Amino acid sequence: MIDFGELGELIKNRRSIRKFEDKPVPEDLLLKALELATWVPNGGNYQPWRFLIITNKELIAKMADAVKAKTELMASWPEAEQFGETVERWRKTSDFFRGAPACIAVLMSRYSSIADQILRARGEKDPLAREIRSYRQLGDSTLQSIAAAISYLLLIFHYFGLGATWMAGPLQAKKEIEQLLGVPPEWAFVDLIPVGYPAEVPKTPQRKPIKEVVEFYR
Ligand SMILES: Cc1cc2nc3c(=O)[nH]c(=O)nc-3n(C[C@H](O)[C@H](O)[C@H](O)COP(=O)(O)O)c2cc1C
Numbered sequence: 001m002i003d004f005g006e007l008g009e010l011i012k013n014r015r016s017i018r019k020f021e022d023k024p025v026p027e028d029l030l031l032k033a034l035e036l037a038t039w040v041p042n043g044g045n046y047q048p049w050r051f052l053i054i055t056n057k058e059l060i061a062k063m064a065d066a067v068k069a070k071t072e073l074m075a076s077w078p079e080a081e082q083f084g085e086t087v088e089r090w091r092k093t094s095d096f097f098r099g100a101p102a103c104i105a106v107l108m109s110r111y112s113s114i115a116d117q118i119l120r121a122r123g124e125k126d127p128l129a130r131e132i133r134s135y136r137q138l139g140d141s142t143l144q145s146i147a148a149a150i151s152y153l154l155l156i157f158h159y160f161g162l163g164a165t166w167m168a169g170p171l172q173a174k175k176e177i178e179q180l181l182g183v184p185p186e187w188a189f190v191d192l193i194p195v196g197y198p199a200e201v202p203k204t205p206q207r208k209p210i211k212e213v214v215e216f217y218r
Helices: 004-013 027-037 057-076 078-093 114-122 127-138 141-159 169-181
Strands: 049-054 102-109 187-196 198-200
Touching (some): 004 141, 027 049, 027 102, 049 057, 049 141, 057 078, 057 169, 102 141, 114 127, 169 187
Antiparallel strands (some): 049 102
16 A cells, blocks of 8 residues: 555645646556556446547647637637636637647547436436436536546656646637547547646645535534
8 A cells, every 4th residue: 555645745746737848758658647547437337538649749739729719719709808817818828738748638438327228218208307317417427437537647647757737628629629630420529638747837726625625414
């Protein structure tokens, strides 16, 4: 068993890294981290993920251009004006992964648990079945499984001395990224993880005190 103090340090010292050294990441390190990350608990053990490792600079630049174009489009809408400085910051940072030596595109597939299959067979006419379906969609189990795998992955990267950021932002260019990567229709691009050796480690964003987020029902 590993020491609890060391485990705590590993977890607490991991930061989202957005600036990288111009140094390639060994492929075997990425593979090792991904292999270990697939040992997360996941709904029904369907393992509804695929990981595309992109080190081709041109491809990364094209994905970044697609994300940037969508940011600029949304920032140009009159509705964006009210958000002032925050929009300006977003315009500068949404495509930061352009500078990463590697990016991992995370793809998600759909699977149907037994509950999903029963609810689908029950159809639209039963309001209670519709209600239960909406609860299940709210906490979509496929996406929860993907999130679990990414959490492990980022921690393992940190253990290896690598830095990474979990990015849901690039979803705004889902169609363009899927076209660039040739993603088959049964898979959906959901997250992008730029990874590399950290060139800058940001300050630690503090967490809420545990008493604020925990309640006992004794
Ligand atoms: C679901 C999810 C989506 C995120 N999307 C982005 C993103 O699009 N861009 C980004 O710069 N950071 C993104 N982050 C990173 C968070 O901003 C970061 O984890 C948070 O500020 C806490 O900082 P830390 O990871 O250094 O502890 C995302 C994190 C999660 C869990």
